[in-house]
Amino acid sequence: MQSEILKELDLKHIWHPCTQMKDHENLPLIPIKRAKGMWLYDFKGKAYMDCVSSWWVNLFGHCNETIAGAIKKQVDELEHVILAGFSHEPIIKLSARLCQKVGRGFTKCFYADNGSSAIEVALKMSFHYHFNQGKKKNKFLSLSNSYHGETLGALSVGGVGLYKDTYKALLLECLSVSVPKNKDYQKELQELKSILTKHGKEICAFILEPLVQCAGNMHMYEVGFINEAIKLCHEFGVHVIFDEIAVGFGRTGSLFALHQCQQSPDFICLSKGITGGFMPLSVVLTKDAIYQSFYAPYKEQKAFLHSHSYTGNALACAAANAVLDIFEQDNVLEKNQILSQFIKEEFAKLKKFDFLANFRTCGMISAFDILSVKYERVGLFVFEKALEKALLLRPLGNTIYFMPPYIITKEQISYVVESLEQIFKEF
């Protein structure tokens, strides 16, 4: 089909995510025909460099041959089977590998098919654990500026008003503690301590995105705060849930952000990069002590009866195993260290523009903020200008971030920075 006809049909029938559809009266919609590596190609053959890893899911480039090959092989053997009472080889291998790689006493994997669902699982599991212990806890604690997804439970523990405010009347009542703004986090720790002192008996779990609040404008904060916060929570009998949906699988420099923390949480949620951007899949990892509190004769009604139709899909698990193969074979984390340093140095060239500020990098995430108020929607302005330079960027408000697949080359990084320089010269 012709590109123009496709666009027309699309706008006739598709309601796009996270989009004011009226924007498309002016903003071009871009149907993509095919993709390879860093590049997306539209129907006219125009290329766009995917600088946002297609919403942070893509780790090793589009149509990666290892992952595609694993899915192709799996699709002729077993595409999917009900995971209640049945199992399959890809999920068994994946679960053993994830537990081994996460370490720290994480021995159990519970699967779902998207990030928000993993958050729901972790929240319900934490609540249910306390319930099984005879404790009537019913509140959750989260950080200000946090993002955990869009389903009602996940939205309840979120802190970004843009996504949340409209639905306030529907949401769980939650507690929030300020995320540290800079290196000194004593004030926030005190705040946490007083919340726990006052409400610790009601709180099931404290949920946080370790190291980087991605949807919260790529806010990076101190690991020291996380360590102290975990200690405090555990003193008060409150679980800690790590939402590593965005930061897991190497994004922050280590395979999991957990590995940069001295203290360990009780639950870890993974999704996004888990299949390298090929298939929907998510998982919650937890420890024996939690699992054992559900393990009882059926009539005691302690079982965790949560389920999704596509739980543990075999194609998705095959893709996830291929992702782990690549991590094992290609020295990804070592190579990323060099790339991360290079990205930091290149982006520093943009510091000469006095309306750009707060340059920050954590592993394969880099961001800065635009202070200029010259344009009403400055992010959108940069998005459109970047498209003209064959770059897919998707700013978060006034924050420009760079979160590319790990296969990006130094030349490509320099091209991105040169293009941004040209864009900002026109400001």
Ligand SMILES: *Cc1c(COP(=O)(O)O)cnc(C)c1O
């Ligand atoms: C994307 C994201 C989610 C939600 O995942 P979905 O698959 O979009 O539902 C939750 N937490 C974090 C930190 C995320 O970045």
